[in-house]
Amino acid sequence: MSEAQIAHRRLVQSLYKRSLKTAQDWYIDTNLFRRKAVELRIQFDANKNLRHPRQIAQAVQEAERQLKELRHPDPYIAPTAPGGTKFERNIPPPTAEPAAAEHH
Amino acid sequence: MFRALRPSAALYRSAVLYKNPAVVASQSVARSAMALNFARSYASAGLSRESVEKRVMDILAGFNKIDANKISLQANFNSDLGLDSLDTVEVVMAIEEEFSIEIPDKDADEIKSAANAVDYVSKRDDAH
Numbered sequence: 079m080s081e082a083q084i085a086h087r088r089l090v091q092s093l094y095k096r097s098l099k100t101a102q103d104w105y106i107d108t109n110l111f112r113r114k115a116v117e118l119r120i121q122f123d124a125n126k127n128l129r130h131p132r133q134i135a136q137a138v139q140e141a142e143r144q145l146k147e148l149r150h151p152d153p154y155i156a157p158t159a160p161g162g163t164k165f166e167r168n169i170p171p172p173t174a175e176p177a178a179a180e181h182h
Numbered sequence: 183m184f185r186a187l188r189p190s191a192a193l194y195r196s197a198v199l200y201k202n203p204a205v206v207a208s209q210s211v212a213r214s215a216m217a218l219n220f221a222r223s224y225a226s227a228g229l230s231r232e233s234v235e236k237r238v239m240d241i242l243a244g245f246n247k248i249d250a251n252k253i254s255l256q257a258n259f260n261s262d263l264g265l266d267s268l269d270t271v272e273v274v275m276a277i278e279e280e281f282s283i284e285i286p287d288k289d290a291d292e293i294k295s296a297a298n299a300v301d302y303v304s305k306r307d308d309a310h
Contacts, residue, residue, distance in 0.1 A: 087267050088287065088291065090267065090268070091267050091268065091270070091271050091287070091290075091291075092287055094268050094271050095271050095274075095275065095287070095290075098271070098272075098275060099275075119268065122268060123268075155284075156278070156282060156283055156284040157282060157308075158282075158283060158284075158308035159283075159284035162284075164308075
C-alpha cells in the first residue's frame with residue numbers, strides 16, 4: 079500500500095466512524111441505530127469500487143457535506159474525553175511546593 | 183445566625199502562627215503531606231488484564247463477520263480474521279463502547295489485533 083492509499087484509507091475510516099457516531103447521536107434506540115448502521119455500510123460499500131480520482135473526491139466531499147448537515151447539536155461525548163462530564167475531574171492536587179516569591 | 187460566618191478563634195490563632203518563619207517551614211511540610219493524604223483515590227483500581235482480554239474476545243465473538251473458530255488474541259483483524267478497514271472501525275467502536283473511552287483515530291490505527299486492543303485498553307487508566 080502506498081502512502082496515498084494509506085492516507086485515503088484513514089480518511090474513509092474517519093468518515094465512516096464519524097457517520098456511525100452521528101447516527102448514534104440521533105438514534106437512541108439500538109434497533110433503529112443498527113438498521114441505520116447497515117444502511118450507512120451499504121452507502122459506503124456502494125462507493126468501494128470507485129477508481130477515478132475525481133469521482134472519489136466527489137464522494138468524499140458529499141459525505142463530508144452530509145456529515146456537516148446532519149451534525150447533532152448535543153452529541154454524545156465519552157465521559158473522560160475532552161468536553162465529557164468527567165474530563166479533568168479530580169486531578170490529584172499538586173504536591174510540589176510553589177516557587178518562592180522572590181520578586182517582593 | 184451570622185455568628186457562623188465569623189472566622190473562628192482557631193483561624194486567627196493559625197494566622198498569627200503563620201507569621202513565624204519556623205512555623206511556616208514546618209507547616210509547608212505538613213501541607214504537602216496533607217495533599218498526599220487527601221488526594222482522592224477511586225474505588226476501582228484499574229482493570230485486570232484477564233478481564234480486559236475476556237471482554238475484548240467477547241466483542242470479537244459477537245461480531246457476525248468473524249469466524250468463531252479463528253478468533254485468537256494474536257489473530258490479525260485484516261489478514262487472519264478477514265476484516266476490511268471499515269469492519270475494523272466497527273470493532274474499535276465496539277471496544278470504545280464496552281470500556282466507555284474514546285479512542286482517537288491515531289491510536290485506533292495501531293489496533294490491528296485483539297492483543298493490540300488489550301494492550302491499549304490496559305494502558306488507558308480511564309477505561310471502565
